[in-house]
Amino acid sequence: HACPNQTNNALLPLLLLFWRCLEGDLLLTTLFGLYYTDGYINITQNNMCQLTSCPLDGKSPPVQKVTNDEYLNRNDGKNCSASAASSTLHLAQETLDRGTLLACLSLLLLITGMSITFPQMQSRRDELGCNSLCYGTITSARSALSLVGTAVVGRLSDRNGSFLARTIGSLGKGRKSAIIGVNANASGRRACLYLGTIASLLGLALAVSMNSPRGLWLSMIPGALLQHNFEVYKALLSEYHNDIEHLGKRIKDNNAEENMANDSDVALVSNRSGSVGKLGMSVGVSFMIGPMIAALASPTFQIASYFAILCTLASGLLVAIVPLPIGCASEHECGSVHGKNNPENGKTEFSLMNMLKLKTSKSRAAMFFLVIRLNMALAFHIFNTIWPASLKKRFKFGPSDHARFMSFIGLTYAFSQGFMAKRIVQIWGKEGKVHVIVLCCAVLGTGRYIAYNTESLIVIYTAFLFIINALGTMNTIITADTGAMAPSNEVGGLFGILEASQSAAGMVGPFLGGLISHYLGEDAPLIAVVGVYGFLFTFISWGYERFVLSSSNEEEGKKLI
Helix, strand or coil: CCCCCCCCCCHHHHHHHHHHHHHCCHHHCCCCCCCCCCCEEEECCCCEEEEECCCCCCCCCCCEEEEHHHHHCCCCCCCCCHHHHHHHHHHHHHHHHHHHHHHHHHHHHHHHHHHCCHHHHHHHHHHCCCCHHHHHHHHHHHHHHHHHHHHHHHHHHCCCCCHHHHCHHHCCCCCCCCCCCCCCCCCHHHHHHHHHHHHHHHHHHHHHHCCCHHHHHHHHHHHHHHCCHHHHHHHHHHHHHHHHHHHHHHHHHHHHHCCCCCHHHHCCCCCHHHHHHHHHHHHHHHHHHHHHHHHHHCCCHHHHHHHHHHHHHHHHHHHHHCCCCHHHHHHHHHCCCCCCCCHHHCCCCCCHHHHHHCCCHHHHHHHHHHHHHHHHHHHHHHHHCCHHHHHHHHHCCCHHHHHHHHHHHHHHHHHHHHHHHHHHHHHHCCCCHHHHHHHHHHHHHHHHHHHHHCCCHHHHHHHHHHHHHHHHHHHHHHHHHHHHHCCCCCHHHHHHHHHHHHHHHHHHHHHHHHHHHHHHCCCHHHHHHHHHHHHHHHHHHHHHHHHHHHHHHHHHHHHHC
16 A cells, blocks of 8 residues: 655655754654654545555555544534544644644745845835835835735635635645545635735846836835735644644543543644744744845845745745645535634624624634734834934944844844743743733833943843843734634634734834824833833733633633533
């Protein structure tokens, strides 16, 4: 018996080995027992469901068979036998591991390509006569387009039955369907990832071919509207974790009913903060690699753009092999396993209007996240109106100084997302989560005040070491809790709305910061930023456990019933 999904590529198993070493899971990769599991569901003509795992040596292990009726019976919580559910759980964990790795690599290539052009952007704007008013207008327009684009892309990514999902989204690796005629390869997430890649390529092509102010404008539009791959990948990882948690709870229920105590079946734990941290780490590393390459090679804008095109193409190729979640392949067969709402029928709890009504616990929790995200983005944009000028005034910061500073920030953010945040969440646990977030708010406000008023560059770097670690930890916790709150068929829309709020802050924040500075003094925006984080400190202390954690506990209780 040959494995149909057998891979002969030795690079991916080695990358998975490195990935698990980063997590500290060295026991999973022994010296002579490196197995790369590529599980699949093979529905045979005799109406049987075979759950198979394929190791590297090409030899097939024993096949577990359950009737297709048992497999399709999902709504009552008993879709397969206990052993089959356990195998599916291990398959879901392997899908998470490989999907997280490929998502991070794809995002790393995409953002590295974009960031290598950043050092040349200012000189290009000067060459084309784009002054501060021109740049401010382009920035505001980009934020306005992103405001629309993030919400639309987030909602589209939830729709596996849309035209885009069935056409563009079906190009790539998928799973076989138990129902003849149903395209289980269709994926709204993959379709939106392809759209983001195409938008980036189009923007780069316009930038290279049109060396004019009109080219500056036109090259900005496609990416601002459609390139939101980071948010789509966050929704995809949340869907992986939803599968694992759903299967883990089902196994526990089956074990309880059968008086079984097999802990090995539920040993695979869904670690949302770890996955989100790896995704954020790839962003931080890419923002470090891009400017570093630009500083060493000193390419022209055209050469940097060609390099960015190659990176973007490689990122798009990886999208095709990112595995689909188990729930994605079976959504048409078994219905949603994470909720009754279907965004394709217009019924979603996480539309902006439903969230504003505050009728349910989850809508109140979503609005709570919206307020946090909006205020964090406002604080960033208000502070950014005075920060570059302050650095130039105190330390005569030039392009090379900014490149070193941005590389330091990228490296620190990567460390925070990849290592620090996960460890802090593990140490403090769910009960201490609120204390961690409010401490991060205190560090973000105090750190910015110290960095703005000091005359020592060492103190600035030290302050930002704490600021970036606090920011990475806070973002990881909030993103993980957001993904845990929403069902798989709505999580993309929720992430889109939260990202749209940050785009709205990008439109209002710079104007508000300039207004405050003009009428209240040049140091007034700093006081406003400290005040925003003071408000968040109080707001989160008051309501995070009341709205967010209570909503999560309520949802877990429903799943266990």
